[in-house]
Amino acid sequence: MTMIRTRFAPSPTGYLHIGGARTALYSWLHTRRHGGRFVLRIEDTDRERSTPEAVNAILEGMAWLGLDYDEGPFYQTERYDxxxxxxxxxxxxxxxxxxxxTKDRLERLRTEQQAxxxxxxxxxxxxxxDGPPSEDVADEPVIRFRTPLEGHVVVEDAIRGKVQFLNSELDDLVIARGDGSPTYNFTVVVDDLEMGVTDVIRGDDHLNNTPRQIHLYQALGVxxxxxxxxxxxxxxxxxxxxKRHGSVSVLQYRDEGxxxxALLNYLVRLGWSHGDQEVFGVEELIQLFDINDVNHSASTFNPSKLQWLNQQxxxxxxxxxxxxxxxxxLAERGVDPAEGPSLEAxxxxxxxxxxxxxxxxDNSLFFYRRPEAYEExxxxxxxKEGTAEILEHCQHLFAGLPSWDAESIHGVVTEAAEAFDVKMGKVAQPIRVAVSGGAVSPPIDATLELLGREESVxxxxxxxxxxxxxxx
Structure with missing residues (x-):
């Protein structure tokens, strides 16, 4: 059996967006499940819009997602020969x-056809x-592919099933511009041919390109x-x-925490499912994902669902x-995690x-620095009136504890509630505000244990x- 080889081929004209990341994920999972090879190719022939910054953003996004590639990155601009x-x-x-x-002749032709x-x-x-015509001759001729005039092309699509295109609906595709530079549909075919790509997984906006590309593969004998x-x-x-929907860059989601x-889990579910299961680990996805099970209808991006998955x-x-x-x-917020409680704890x-x-x-900053003020x-x-006495009572008991652990700390809070004849919350909440600056923190006994006796007191x-x- 031939080894599966897939590729992800983004254009570096912007960041790695959500749609591209899902395509890369599907290709990566398909390859990993079948023990194949995953190739990264940068389609950078658009010199005006392609930038090194965009290339770096794509590579950084792939690295953060953990979508490691076995070959590449290959750059189309290095393959003109x-x-x-x-x-x-x-x-x-x-x-x-x-x-x-000429462009004028083609524009006139288009206008007449539309009329x-x-x-x-x-x-x-x-x-x-056999040669140039006598009039309406472009200074730099393009190269067109001679598309078959009759018959049809059948695309056996793993997601959409059988899709048929009539050759009579396809005109002769330009495969090289007047300056000699190759066009997208041609470079893609040559690259996939030479890189041994066996499975092309991509957005359905490319479906109409597929019959043209199939003709080119066949003309090149593969x-x-x-x-x-x-x-x-x-x-x-x-x-x-x-962009109008907000965060569509992969790296923006990283920066939003x-x-x-979690993002991979969410993206894979935009079109694929396994029963009613919602939460998947990456290794689990490699075992379960099947490209043939991807739904052929569009999916709706739901930020709330993504946030729920992230929490899970x-x-x-x-x-x-x-x-x-x-x-x-934490470092962005001026905190050195090494100077304070164990970050894992x-x-x-x-x-x-x-x-x-x-x-x-944000909620952990108080573990590493004292609150500058209390939330109003x-x-x-x-x-309240009487709170100072409760806090001072706890302070003295904490200072004298033989062992600084959550159980002993909890015992002090319980004893103080009994001593002042108040509910536990009337002791725990003032302590929480005192040590964290606000009304929300992990359980107060665990919080104080982490802060340490000296800092808590x-x-x-x-x-x-x-x-x-x-x-x-």
């Missing part, structure tokens, strides 16, 4: 020809010429690859996903994995409640002083 050689092969065999029509309500198409004027055209992703307004595996992955992941991703977010206390790593980082609403609600002491100065 190969394209010229194959162009000459088609010219020599008579399967391609020079077209001398007759015909589909605009090249009329084959230069198809059988069997076309298998095709799978993935349906588009829509925004919640039913229109094609674009999403885990790569945060809750289920190993703390050391979360810690590796969380560290940079902090993660364990926060995993159950954070939807994103941004939220986890939290202080007003929890720092110091923060309680500062709170006692603040309450006595600010509460009547």
């Amino acid at each position: 190969r394209y010229r050689e194959h162009l000459q092969t088609l010219l020599d065999s008579g399967q391609a020809y020079y077209c001398y029509c 007759r309500k015909e589909k605009p198409r090249y009329d084959g004027r230069c198809r059988d010429l 069997e076309p690859p298998r095709f799978a055209h993935v349906p588009m992703i829509l925004g919640e307004d039913g229109k094609r996903l674009s 999403y885990l790569p595996e 992955h945060i809750m289920r992941a190993a703390p050391n994995h979360i810690a590796r991703h969380l560290g940079p977010f 902090v993660v364990r206390t926060q995993q159950e409640r954070a939807k994103t790593l941004v939220e986890m980082a 609403k939290a202080a007003r609600k929890n720092f 110091a923060r309680l002491s500062a709170a006692v002083e603040w309450v006595r100065e600010n509460v009547g």
Whole structure:
């Protein structure tokens, strides 16, 4: 059996967007499941719009998602000699020809056809010429492919099934411009041919290119690859996903605190399912994913569902994995995670409640630096008359504990509630505000254990002083 070889071939005219990432994921999963090879090709022939920054954004996005490639990246701009050689092969065999029509003539032809309500198409004027015509001659002729005039092309698509195109509906495709540069449909075929690509998984906006490309494969003497055209992703307004829908760059989701595996999990579900299961690990996806099971209808991007999945992955992941991703977010906020409680221990206390790593980082800052001020609403609600005495009582008991652990800390809170004849919340909440600056934190016993005895006592002491100065 021939080894499966797939490719992801983005154009570096912008970032790696959500639709491209899903295409890359489907190709990657298909390859990994079958023990094949995954090739990365950068289609950078659009010199005006392709930028090194965009190339770097694509490579960075792939790396963050963990979509490792076995070969590449290959750059089309480094392969012009190969394209010229194959162009000459088609010219020599008579399967391609020079077209001398000017832009003006082609525009007039198009206008006339539209006036007759015909589909605009090249009329084959230069198809059988032995040389340039006597008039309306372009300074630089293009090269066109001689498309068969009769019959049809059948695309056996893994997602859409059998799709048939009549050759009579296809005109003679330009495969090289007047300056000699090859066009998209031609370079794709040459690249896939030379890179041994067996399976082409791409967006369904390329479906109409497929019959033309099949003709080119056959003219160059090779069997076309298998095709799978993935349906588009829509925004919640039913229109094609674009910048107006917000975060569509993969790296933007990284910066917003999403885990790569959560985004992969979400993307794979935009068109594929396995029963009613929602949450998948990457290794599980490799075992289960089948390109033939992808739905052929468009999917709708739902940011709320993505956030829910991210929360599920945060809750289920190993703390050391979360810690590796969380560290940079704390660093951005001026915190050195090495100077304070164990980052893994902090993660364990926060995993159950954070939807994103941004939220986890913001809610964990107090572990690494004392709050500069108390949240106004939290202080007003929890720092009352008599609170200073409760906090001071706890402070002294904490200082004298023989063992600093959650169980002993919980015992102090319980004893203080009994001593002042109040509910546990009337003790725990003021302590929470005192040490974190706000009304929300992990369980107070786990929070204080992580902060350590010395820091906890110091923060309680500062709170006692603040309450006595600010509460009547």
